[in-house]
Amino acid sequence: MEHVLRSLLVLAILFFLETPCWAAGEQINPLKDPIQLLDSLEKRRQELEERGRQLDAREIELKQMEDRLGKRVTALEELRTSIEKDLLEEKKMDDANVERLAKIYAGMKTKAAAERLQKLDRKVALKVLKAMKERVASKILGKMDAPAATELADGLGITSADRRNKR
Structure with missing residues (x-):
């Protein structure tokens, strides 16, 4: 045929x-040679078919890569959501612990609370003081050494002018 x-x-x-x-x-x-033309056309057709097969294979490969990438993106989004949830839980626990510490230090005698707060990490001490009522925090700051009280007051956002106005 x-x-x-x-x-x-x-x-x-x-x-x-x-x-x-x-x-x-x-x-x-x-x-000059129609048979040669036909052979040339047949060869070109075969080349085009081969190129088409290569393109089809490449398209399948790209689709597979796209699917794998989509799965990775989904996994990363799930991981991010999980991490955000864990961080939120940790922050809630942290806040609860700070509130509890603030109540404990507020219930202590001001001199003892001042001595112990000075020994805490500065960031933790600031969080505890921020969680306290201002009146209680100011009494505790008043019993601290001047450099420590100044550093913590600066961390609380109380400027020197604010401290002078309160006196």
Whole structure:
């Protein structure tokens, strides 16, 4: 069947190449070797088919990569959500502990509370003082050494002018 089609194609090419070109009024040069043209066309068709197969394979590969990437993005989003949830829980626990410490220090004698707060990490001491009522925190700051009280007051956002106005 393919041989018959090839023969018909050769005859058609020869026929059209031998007839004058009606639009231009001139003769087209006949091909020197129509079989060579057919072979060349067949080779080009095979190359295009191979290129098409390569493109199809590449498209499948890209789709698989896209799917894997989508799964990774989803996993990372789930991880981020989990981490945010854990951080929120940790912050709630931290806040609860600070509130509890603030109540404990507020219930102590001011001199003892001042001595112990001075020994705490500065950030923790600031959180505890912020959680206290201002009146209690100011009494505790008043019993601290001047440098420690100044440092903590600055951390609380109380300026020197604010401290002078309160006196």
